[in-house]
Amino acid sequence: MSDSHGWAAAPATAERAxxxxxxxxxxxxxxxxxREEFVGAHTAEEDGRVLLRVPEDSALLTAAICAPRGEPSAVLEFADVAPVPVRSRIRARLWLAGWFTPDGDRLAFRATRIVLKQPSGAVAVDLDEFAAAAPDPLATAESHLLTHLADAHPDAVQRLTRLVRSESLQGVVRVQPLAVDRHGLTLRIERTGAHGDVRLPFHAPADDVGQLTERMHALLGQAAAAACPRALQRQRTDGDR
Structure with a gap:
């Protein structure tokens, strides 16, 4: 990350989950x-419960309802996949162990244990904090935002690398936007046979897409300012020859 950024805020674990x-x-x-995979069949309630619609003949339904009392009836797994093609696209995995109970034509799931696994490692999420937390306001729009940035504004992505320490760019073969949340933008720096991530924090949280646009323009402004000293340094070096 560039030394010019003093605020390195990031989502709390419960918010990330x-x-x-x-x-x-x-x-x-x-x-x-x-083990079954369900696509487009679940919704998340404000209190953190998960509602799942399953076929009536699903073995899962029978197993969940008939699970012995006192034992978790199921484990739900969610994968967080980067919307832009990069190496190692799984950014995180979320596991919820707990109980299913009938809720009309759906099953309601209440977690008794929650684990979030990110590249930095796996951590248990406090149940009360999970229930009280809200998802990042950009979470459901992130996929569109990042693919638009990568496809329509690759020049802007390249300009943002001016905020990355030069040693982090040695041997770079590709830079892609990996993630964005209200606190900042993360770039994936890919080198031959290796990769790393660099986070560019915003000067203030972005609580909607309009604010995000302003924060991105501010980052690009910082990138333009960062390019000036480098250009001056090259001029001085050339003049000394």
Whole structure:
């Protein structure tokens, strides 16, 4: 990250977990009846509960409802996949262990244990914090925002690399936007046989797309300012020859 950034705010663990849940389109459910993947079949409630619509003949339904009392009836897994093609596209995995109970034509899932696994490692999420947290306000729009940035504004992505320390760009073969949240933008720096991530924090949180546009323009302004000293340094070096 550039030394010019003093604020390195990032989402709290519970907020990150709720964002993964809010943005995920599919989930995998493991129970005694087996392992099934459901696409477009779940919704996340404000209190963190998950409502899942399953076929009436699903073995999962029978296994979940008939699970012995006192034991978790299922584990739900959600994968957070980077919308822009990059190496190692799985940014995080979220596991919820807990109970299913019938809720009309759906199953309601209440977690008793939550684990979020990111590249930095796996961490248990406090249940009360998870229930109280809200997903990042950009979570459901992130996929469109990042693909638009990568496809329509690759020049802007390249300009943003001026905010990255030069040693982090040695041997770089590609730079792509990896993630964005209200606190900042993360770039994936790919080199031959390796990669790393650099976070560019915003000067203030962005709570909607309009504010995000302003924060991105501010980053690009910082990138333009960062390019000036480098150009002056090159001029001085050339003049000394």
């Amino acid at each position: 709720r964002s993964v849940l809010a943005a995920s389109w599919s989930c995998t459910v493991t129970a005694d009846g087996g």
